[in-house]
Amino acid sequence: MPEIPATMRQLRSLVAPEGELRLSLATVDTPLPREREVLVRVEAAPVNPSDLGLLLAMADVSQAVVGGSPEAPTVTAPIAEPVMRALAARVGDAMPVGNEGAGVVVAAGESREAQPLLGRTVGFLGGATYGEYCLASPRMCLPLPEGASAVDGASSFVNPLTALGMVETMRREGHTGLVHTAAASNLGQMLNRICLADGVPLVNIVRRPEQATLLREQGAEHVCDSSESTFEADLVAALRDTGATLAFDAVGGGRLAGQVLNAMEAAIVADDAPYSRYGSDVHKQVYVYGSLDPRPIELRRRFGFAWGVGGWLLMPFLARTSPEDLARMRQRVADELSSTFASHYSDEISLREALDVETLQRCARQATGEKFLLRPQR
Amino acid sequence: MPEIPATMRQLRSLVAPEGELRLSLATVDTPLPREREVLVRVEAAPVNPSDLGLLLAMADVSQAVVGGSPEAPTVTAPIAEPVMRALAARVGDAMPVGNEGAGVVVAAGESREAQPLLGRTVGFLGGATYGEYCLASPRMCLPLPEGASAVDGASSFVNPLTALGMVETMRREGHTGLVHTAAASNLGQMLNRICLADGVPLVNIVRRPEQATLLREQGAEHVCDSSESTFEADLVAALRDTGATLAFDAVGGGRLAGQVLNAMEAAIVADDAPYSRYGSDVHKQVYVYGSLDPRPIELRRRFGFAWGVGGWLLMPFLARTSPEDLARMRQRVADELSSTFASHYSDEISLREALDVETLQRCARQATGEKFLLRPQR
Numbered sequence: 001m002p003e004i005p006a007t008m009r010q011l012r013s014l015v016a017p018e019g020e021l022r023l024s025l026a027t028v029d030t031p032l033p034r035e036r037e038v039l040v041r042v043e044a045a046p047v048n049p050s051d052l053g054l055l056l057a058m059a060d061v062s063q064a065v066v067g068g069s070p071e072a073p074t075v076t077a078p079i080a081e082p083v084m085r086a087l088a089a090r091v092g093d094a095m096p097v098g099n100e101g102a103g104v105v106v107a108a109g110e111s112r113e114a115q116p117l118l119g120r121t122v123g124f125l126g127g128a129t130y131g132e133y134c135l136a137s138p139r140m141c142l143p144l145p146e147g148a149s150a151v152d153g154a155s156s157f158v159n160p161l162t163a164l165g166m167v168e169t170m171r172r173e174g175h176t177g178l179v180h181t182a183a184a185s186n187l188g189q190m191l192n193r194i195c196l197a198d199g200v201p202l203v204n205i206v207r208r209p210e211q212a213t214l215l216r217e218q219g220a221e222h223v224c225d226s227s228e229s230t231f232e233a234d235l236v237a238a239l240r241d242t243g244a245t246l247a248f249d250a251v252g253g254g255r256l257a258g259q260v261l262n263a264m265e266a267a268i269v270a271d272d273a274p275y276s277r278y279g280s281d282v283h284k285q286v287y288v289y290g291s292l293d294p295r296p297i298e299l300r301r302r303f304g305f306a307w308g309v310g311g312w313l314l315m316p317f318l319a320r321t322s323p324e325d326l327a328r329m330r331q332r333v334a335d336e337l338s339s340t341f342a343s344h345y346s347d348e349i350s351l352r353e354a355l356d357v358e359t360l361q362r363c364a365r366q367a368t369g370e371k372f373l374l375r376p377q378r
Numbered sequence: 379m380p381e382i383p384a385t386m387r388q389l390r391s392l393v394a395p396e397g398e399l400r401l402s403l404a405t406v407d408t409p410l411p412r413e414r415e416v417l418v419r420v421e422a423a424p425v426n427p428s429d430l431g432l433l434l435a436m437a438d439v440s441q442a443v444v445g446g447s448p449e450a451p452t453v454t455a456p457i458a459e460p461v462m463r464a465l466a467a468r469v470g471d472a473m474p475v476g477n478e479g480a481g482v483v484v485a486a487g488e489s490r491e492a493q494p495l496l497g498r499t500v501g502f503l504g505g506a507t508y509g510e511y512c513l514a515s516p517r518m519c520l521p522l523p524e525g526a527s528a529v530d531g532a533s534s535f536v537n538p539l540t541a542l543g544m545v546e547t548m549r550r551e552g553h554t555g556l557v558h559t560a561a562a563s564n565l566g567q568m569l570n571r572i573c574l575a576d577g578v579p580l581v582n583i584v585r586r587p588e589q590a591t592l593l594r595e596q597g598a599e600h601v602c603d604s605s606e607s608t609f610e611a612d613l614v615a616a617l618r619d620t621g622a623t624l625a626f627d628a629v630g631g632g633r634l635a636g637q638v639l640n641a642m643e644a645a646i647v648a649d650d651a652p653y654s655r656y657g658s659d660v661h662k663q664v665y666v667y668g669s670l671d672p673r674p675i676e677l678r679r680r681f682g683f684a685w686g687v688g689g690w691l692l693m694p695f696l697a698r699t700s701p702e703d704l705a706r707m708r709q710r711v712a713d714e715l716s717s718t719f720a721s722h723y724s725d726e727i728s729l730r731e732a733l734d735v736e737t738l739q740r741c742a743r744q745a746t747g748e749k750f751l752l753r754p755q756r
Contacts, residue, residue: 089647089652089653253679274467291679296676298675298677299675301630301631305666305667307688308686309686309687310687311682312683
């Protein structure tokens, strides 16, 4: 084992009371694992959409400014007044960032869960993976298979378990097909591969023709492009074909969730069905798991009374999942790490480079095909 | 048994293709009960909000016009073009109306469920109770207790079982308190009496000061008036007091459902709680069971990810309810028909008077304190 330094660098995100985001590289004591913990030397950590909310705090990064010193660089950006009210509880806390990553376990607590991981390369869920070292719970570590690198395993939790969780949720709640919005994302491509492998009918909703092409090239059968004038009719046709009555929506604002429910209802009710002012009795569900669109959700009800819209998050889903089911899902991720669950990154950046204004602006755009991998040891 | 006439009068609601609602009194063959049915001579039937959608078809009753003959009166009213699209499936059908009522069982099928009801005065769920006679399933009949009249029992299904169903749903889904909107309605007053009797914390949301007064005079502890400038703060305070995390919403349009979710979240999260961008992990639920406001539902998300909004209807709820639970609920309705479940009517009208323009306009307003009881034998 290499020696563990007493201090380490860690990215921090602070919301200052005057309405300003301050990102910095802090030098902090390297933590020591307690009995049921391990310490991971972080080699790679992805910048997921789920990280950006905490990292960027909805600041206006188009106005970001570099500051500090070459040794201790900072970036600041203004935060609008209404946003500040929603962030009241985090004002003044310089928060660590980063939900997942991968690296080598360099220290382990005395427990029998922790000890076997010593020396292994693991993917893991952390909460502070944007730093040189990070503590983790053995339950939230996935030992990588022989030959897999930390880069291969950096995204082995959030997207793989979210995509598998969508299919699990579909089965648990009695649906037989899925709809996915923002379907050309890394997560969406993963879900498409899972559904193709498992024979689950999937309707992919994208926002641009090139995204539709990308998914079709990956074998997707049903792709509906919301920029097309035929979108609503295309969606109804795809829903008739697939019988999908459960959607996972990353957009979470505007009319899309309601459009999906209305299209599901239109697909369910036959043209010659007798009138019912209560709509069909087939339950139609949309789970919102993201917030790409910050506007209110607007539901124009033409979908009867058998419907639900609700929030969905990975961690509560995992908490509702039996240890056996979780083990099965994790094993599948390990087995298919370089195929079904492979992630692609457009850029690798160091901790210092994460505090580059242009990089932050590109992160904030969340453009399809752009995905950053942080390499904290560089 | 009095003789059953070969024909009877029945109210019919027709949507004509040219965009017109046509209400009429049809003379039709009196139906004969099949093996598992009974025939009820309808003495009284309430005009519930749940009847008005079918009866009035969202027509503009301010422009209603009387027509036909004294023997066969009609009322017509225009229907707006966007509404017509939603009604396509019922165009051309002269539909019977009326979800519930009460009367004497004058004929019964041969089955052992049907026969014992012969001669009894029952409350029942029908689907065509706005007529002189109506078929019913014995499962959907409630024999009224000794001394109770058809008027006493006319509203013994929809409102009582809906109100009891709300409390049952609360228990089944692990909540410990309720929120109710449009809480000064007949249904709302009933729910208030049930919650007071059962010790269930209830937050009543009303739209006017006089409605708040009415509920407080009936013992309601938590009443929030959305016309007050302090409404949102009042709601958070009431939700803190009650711990209610389940709401039943009759309004179903505009911002109210989202306001309730946001207030629940604000009541759950302590002022000094650490920041979580995912919100609390306490599930907050709104069930929409009505459509008093036809606008889209607008959800401004400040309530994290542990939330749901969905449709709720009596019949699917009853279908999910065990026979034992249903028997218990029905017994309670029978036992407390003149107390907890008493309904009050502002007007009694004949079938002919139901085709009066002013009466229809008053029905369409759905004003608190105005409730009509149809008396088909008059």
